[in-house]
Amino acid sequence: MxxxxxxxxxxxxxxxxxVAAALLLGMPSVLAAQAVPVVDLAPAAVKxxxxxxxxxxxxxxxxGSLAVNDAxxxxxxxxxxxxxxxxxxxxxxxxxxxxxxxxVSIIACNCRELWFPxxxxxxxxxxxxxxxxxxxxxxxxxADFGLLLNARTIADTLSHLFYRGRPPRxxxxxxxxxxxxxxxxxxxxxxxxxxxxTRKVDTIAxxxxxxxxxxxxxxxxxxxxxxxxxxxxxxxxxxxDGTVAIVRGHDYHVDWLLPDGRKVSSPxxxxxxxxxxxxxxxxxxxxxxxxxxxxxxxSYDRAKAAGGIEAxxxxxxxxxxxxxxxxxxxxxxxxxxxxxxxxxxxxxxDYYPPIRAGAVTSDLDGNxxxxxxxxxxxxxGELVYDVVNxxxxxxxxxxxxxxxxxxxxxxxxxxxxxxxxxxxKWIVERTTVSIPRKI
Numbered sequence: 196m197x198x199x200x201x202x203x204x205x206x207x208x209x210x211x212x213x214v215a216a217a218l219l220l221g222m223p224s225v226l227a228a229q230a231v232p233v234v235d236l237a238p239a240a241v242k243x244x245x246x247x248x249x250x251x252x253x254x255x256x257x258x259g260s261l262a263v264n265d266a267x268x269x270x271x272x273x274x275x276x277x278x279x280x281x282x283x284x285x286x287x288x289x290x291x292x293x294x295x296x297x298x299v300s301i302i303a304c305n306c307r308e309l310w311f312p313x314x315x316x317x318x319x320x321x322x323x324x325x326x327x328x329x330x331x332x333x334x335x336x337x338a339d340f341g342l343l344l345n346a347r348t349i350a351d352t353l354s355h356l357f358y359r360g361r362p363p364r365x366x367x368x369x370x371x372x373x374x375x376x377x378x379x380x381x382x383x384x385x386x387x388x389x390x391x392x393t394r395k396v397d398t399i400a401x402x403x404x405x406x407x408x409x410x411x412x413x414x415x416x417x418x419x420x421x422x423x424x425x426x427x428x429x430x431x432x433x434x435x436d437g438t439v440a441i442v443r444g445h446d447y448h449v450d451w452l453l454p455d456g457r458k459v460s461s462p463x464x465x466x467x468x469x470x471x472x473x474x475x476x477x478x479x480x481x482x483x484x485x486x487x488x489x490x491x492x493x494s495y496d497r498a499k500a501a502g503g504i505e506a507x508x509x510x511x512x513x514x515x516x517x518x519x520x521x522x523x524x525x526x527x528x529x530x531x532x533x534x535x536x537x538x539x540x541x542x543x544x545d546y547y548p549p550i551r552a553g554a555v556t557s558d559l560d561g562n563x564x565x566x567x568x569x570x571x572x573x574x575x576g577e578l579v580y581d582v583v584n585x586x587x588x589x590x591x592x593x594x595x596x597x598x599x600x601x602x603x604x605x606x607x608x609x610x611x612x613x614x615x616x617x618x619x620k621w622i623v624e625r626t627t628v629s630i631p632r633k634i
Contacts (some may be wrong), residue, residue, distance in 0.1 A: 231465070232631070233572050233579070233592045236599075239612060239624030243278040246620035250613045252301050253623065254309045255605035256324035262309050263623055266298035266345075271311065273326040278623060284326045285311065292320060292328060297497060302343065304350040305435035305559060312343045319343075335389030336396050347553075349433040353454060354392060357433045359402065360385035386431060386439070399452055400441055402429040405552070418533040420491070424483045425471070425538075427548045430555035432563055438585065440555070440563045447549040449563065451585050464581060464589055468546045469569040476543050484535040491533055498527050558604040560630060561585070564593075566601075582630070590631055599624065 248267035255261055259276030262284065269287035271294060274280070285294040295314040302310035308321040308329060317340045319332040334340045335356055342348075348358040361384075382405075385398040405426055427444035434440065437454035449461040503526045547568045554566040563583045570579035570592075578595045595601070599612040602623065612624040 231589050231592055233594060234628065235594050236596060236610065236628055237626050238596055239626045241278050241625040243274055243281075243623040245272065245274065245278075245281045246616060246618075246622050247272070248620065250602050250621050250623060251298060252303070253603035253611050254301050254303075255603070255609065255611070256309070257307050258324045259605075260324050261605075261611070261623070261625075262301065262322070264299075264301050266300075269294045269296070269298070271301075274623070278625065282326060284322060292316075296500065297344065299344050300346065300348065302348045302350055302356075303433075305352055306350070310350060312340065312348075314344065332391075335391050335394055339387070339389070339396065347432075351433055351437040352435050353437040354390065355437060356389040356391065357399075357431075357439060358387055358389075360387050360398065382426070386441070388439075399439065400431075400450070402431060402441065403444065404428055418531060419536050420487060420533050421536040421538055422483060422487060423538055423542070424479055425476070425543045425548060427544075428550065428552060430550055430552065430565075432555050432557040434557055434561045434563075435559060436561065438561070440557065440583075440585070442550055442555050442563070442565055444548055444550050447567075449583055449585075459585070461583065461585070461588055464549075464565075464583065466549050466567060467569050467571040471543065471545055471547060473540055476540050480537050484537075487535045488533070492530070495527065495530050499530075503527060556601065556604075558608075558610075558630075559606055560608075562590070562630060564601065593628060 243263070245263075247263060247265040249265060251264045251266035253261055253263050261274045261276075261278065263272040263274060263281075265272060270283055271285035272281050273284050285292060287294045287296060292313060293315055297314070299312055299314070302312065302319065304310050308323060310332075311320050311322065312318075312334070313320045313331075316331065317334065317337065319334060321329045321332065323329050334343065339358070339361065342358050342361060343356075346359055348356065350356050382403055383401045384404050386400040386402050387396050388399045389396045403426075405422055405424065405428055429441055429443050431439060431441045439452040441450045441452070442448075443450060446463055447466045448463045451459045451461070453459065549567050550565065551568055554568075556564050558564065561584065565581040565583060566578060567581060572579045572592055572594055574594075575597055577597050578600055580593045580595070580601065581589055582591045582593060584590050595612065599614050601610060602613045603611040605611065605625075608627045608629060610626050610628050612626065613621050614624060615621055
């Protein structure tokens, strides 16, 4: 056989191997996705007899009873373990330990008591499974109490409280500034860890967030607002042992901040990229414009009803910012409808980002549940969650029944869902999921 022919065959084989290797290296997410089991979450075995105006979050007590936070009605309900009967634990009309005028989030805690921030006393109330208030705890940082009310706040079993830091302060709608004064929010906010014993608050990470631009008027013309709705963001959750999981949106991987101070990172997770057309971008901008206008007006109405904007004067003590006095209220002026400007299409990405705000939560077994923006495993519009474990990576994908979303977790694989009825009210459903064991 001629030597030249043999050399051509060898070169051809080597070229084919290089091409095959390149294809394998270029498609790690596809191969990983094929190896991940997809589990259909079983239909709910139990549904609540009571319907709610909204369900912000829930808390399962050790005896199986369930607290439901109806934020739109400003009520905290207690359902029995069968979800068939209920009573009101807190209501905005109560004279003491009131829910308050604004929506407030339950503080997620892997403990036997429910933690709920009380606006009137600026402290944390705890409740037993009977619905009875048990004790009152001071917040680790009085100046940060407002940050605990309607954002994700998580307590671990090590007496730490995790929450997002304070965003940069901007003038409130209704105030006048020199014409064209721009206020630009940075694209990251700090993630804080407060210690109940030492009262020390540390920044443990920075989270990329949606960036907004505000241009204030001279008083007669409208304020202009723009929000980069498709920017890659980070989301987070804290596990019962004090580990913090941060899902990085720019490349869809998880950073794990361990209680001993170490940081480890998981490999990139597989993601089903979906192209964004200009029509998609226009539709998203329309939705964002409506939401921004509603949020802007609601913020103004709350401040107006409360008699003004509450602010805390701050001063530096030992290098840390502390409250310099009691909160003060400043009156608000006449409301002006803002103009929400569109972000130019060329500044938007051509693919959906992996996650949205609020897309990350965790169960009681130390697993992180992520709701990606797109999923090829969704057959009829069902939500599909990626379940990630620090030691084992992406262990499974869970496909929910149509029209359901996760609102919380309980012990022994219990999952609480919400679904909307034809009258617009919401009900709570309970089902279970089996997490694959480590082999």
